[in-house]
Amino acid sequence: MAQNSESYAALDLGSNSFHLVIASFHEDKLRIIDRHKDMVRLAAGLDDDGKLSEDAQQRALDSLAKIANRLVDVPPHQIRVVGTNTLRAASNATEFMRKAESILGAPINIISGTEEARLVYLGVANDLSPEQRSRLVIDIGGGSTELVAGNQNPKRLESLPMGCVSFSIRFFPNGEINEKNFKRAVSAARQLIAPYVEQFRGYWEEVIGSSGTIRSVSKILDLQQLCDTGHVTRDGMETLRKQLLTAKHVSELNIKGLSDERRDVFPGGFSVLYALFEEMGFNALHVSGYAVREGILYDLAGRFRHRDKRDETIRQLVAQYAIDQDQGERVAELCQRWLPAVAEHLVTPAEEAEDLLRWAAQLHELGLAIAHGGYHKHGAYILSNADMSGFSRQEQARLSLLVLNHRRKPKTTDTASYGVVPDWLLVCLLRLACIFYRRRQAITLPNTVTLSCTAPDQLQLSLPQQWYDANPLTAADLSDEADLLQKSLGISLAIQSIDDDAVANA
Structure with a gap:
């Protein structure tokens, strides 16, 4: 079957659910081709040691088997496949990712919390009118909550370790609901939010919410005619709080x-949203239909349209650290x-190798700062360890x-991180290249200085004899x-000097 060169796919491996969006672009606007969502509850499979259970892994792999058919x-x-909070935290994430990647036929990119926040903002910003208004965007996921403030671009980004799955498990054990549990959950969320309130103050004129918890609350309030469609208000939240606390169990x-699939994690997610209203001090929010997966699509498409956020990040690092x-x-x-x-x-795909090598060369003197x-x-x-916009944790590794x-x-031990395999030929x-430019002179090497490679462990460097003698x-x-x-490394580097007459006659 022929592939559609106009289509892009974003798969968000979230802590609560897996979301796939396949879309094309028309005049920089998304045209959705396909959507798929599975409630996998990955975060519920993390044990006290941070290990992902076999059951949780199997639920995820079963879901990915269905999704893989949609990607052909x-x-x-x-x-682009992105892993968020639970895969960031799981001690055996690498083991799971190997199985998952073999099913999908695509690599999984683990992203930081702030990169997740940036992608959320990118998605939501493209769902809204382009007017110059500053916005606070809130995204409550299964294991983390992203807060982003900005206008056309994000200015403040934070990712907090609180989500609908993690808070439901922690504060509503076995599905038990009562006033005490609810207050504990809200208090814990407010404690996490409090250090960032002043940072965000003054950076937004309106509040936008995205993803499952907030959309679920908005839908409930709309059906009960407590709020206008696509809105959540403080009064609506108070009414819903009373409805929640009439039950003793989920x-x-x-x-x-309230949908059946959302029921088990609703108390935790609602507690987080309630705490945000209380601590951030807003009275209402609008709901966006876009979230991190739409942000992934816009970011991915930008890479093919000479708008790669990663290049911008490299330029910022060069300037910030005054690199030569x-x-x-x-x-x-x-x-x-x-x-x-x-x-x-090479171990690394050619296109990726070209980018990585260029960025590494531009940043190789970063530590001199x-x-x-x-x-x-x-x-x-x-x-x-830096938050590098546009980069996955594997790319950073x-x-x-x-x-x-x-x-x-060369450091041959402790080099593997996030499942990354060292590519020693790139090294x-x-x-x-660093040896040839050690004197930091703006010289142009003769074209007759060449490198060849006959095997992964066999390199040959050819140099004109005259140049060799002069250096x-x-x-x-x-x-x-x-x-x-x-x-x-067990890599042979043969250095061959070429007779100058042979060079001249070549």
Whole structure:
């Protein structure tokens, strides 16, 4: 079956439910082709040690098997699968992801809380009129709640560890409902919200809510004629609170408009929303039909339209840490020049390898902003732990690994993070490019300085004899590098000097 090159797919592996949206774009607006949702309750499968249970994993894998059939018509590079709070927290997430990726045929990208918040805002902003109004966007998920304030772009982003599944399990054990449990849940949520109230104050003129809990509350209030369609008010919340507390157990909830699939996690989600009204001090919110998956689609499409948020993030880091931009570009250019020679032997897909190598070259001196000694380690630490807009945790881990290993002895232990497999040939390219530009001079290497690769562990560097003789320090560095790569990685780097007459006749 032919794939539809105009279609894009976003799969959100949330803590409560899995959401798939397949869409195309017309004049920068989404045209929905297909939607699918499964209530998987992934967060309910986390034990006290943060391990995802076999039952929860199986529920998720069964859901993904159905979803995989819907993805066959979408080009693989136009599919993005995102894991959020529960997969960030699960100690055995890598094990689950291997199984899931084999079913989907696509990689799962674990994103940070603030990146999730950015994508929520991007989705909601594209659902609203483009007028210049500042907004507070609230998204209550299964395991986390995202708060974002801004206008056309987000200005303040936070992700708080409270959601409809996690709070229902924690404060309404076994589905028990009473005034005491409700007050404890609201109090705990307010404690989490309180440190951020002043940060957000003054950054919004209207409040927008998205995702399941808020949409469910809006639907209930609308059916009971307590609020206008698509709105939630403080008065409506008070009426709903009384309805909630008339039941002693979730099985007894008899709230008009509450769906059966939402019933078990409604008390926790409602408590979080109630606390937000109380602590943030707003009286009403509008409800958006868009959320993180629509944000993923807009972000993904932007990558194909020269609006890649990741490039902007790299530029911001270069400016923020006063990195020598010219040196970074020199190293990047040489890496890009040699990349085709090793492409067929890489672990990393070619297109991704090109981006990662360019970004790593631009950022390889990031750690100098902290200290010269061990600066490769400082840079790697920043890249592992920073909130980098547009990047998944796996992409950050790959970048961090490249920067960590661009100099000194390669670190072959403790390199795997988020299931990332080191691509040592990319490391070799970056290391060699850094050696050639160690003197930080704006020189152009002759085209006769070439690199070839006959096997994943066999590199050959060819240099004109005249150039080799004129650059004895670089030649010595290359000899040392060959020894180091052989001893540390088992990669052979053969250095061949070419007779100048042979070069001239080539």
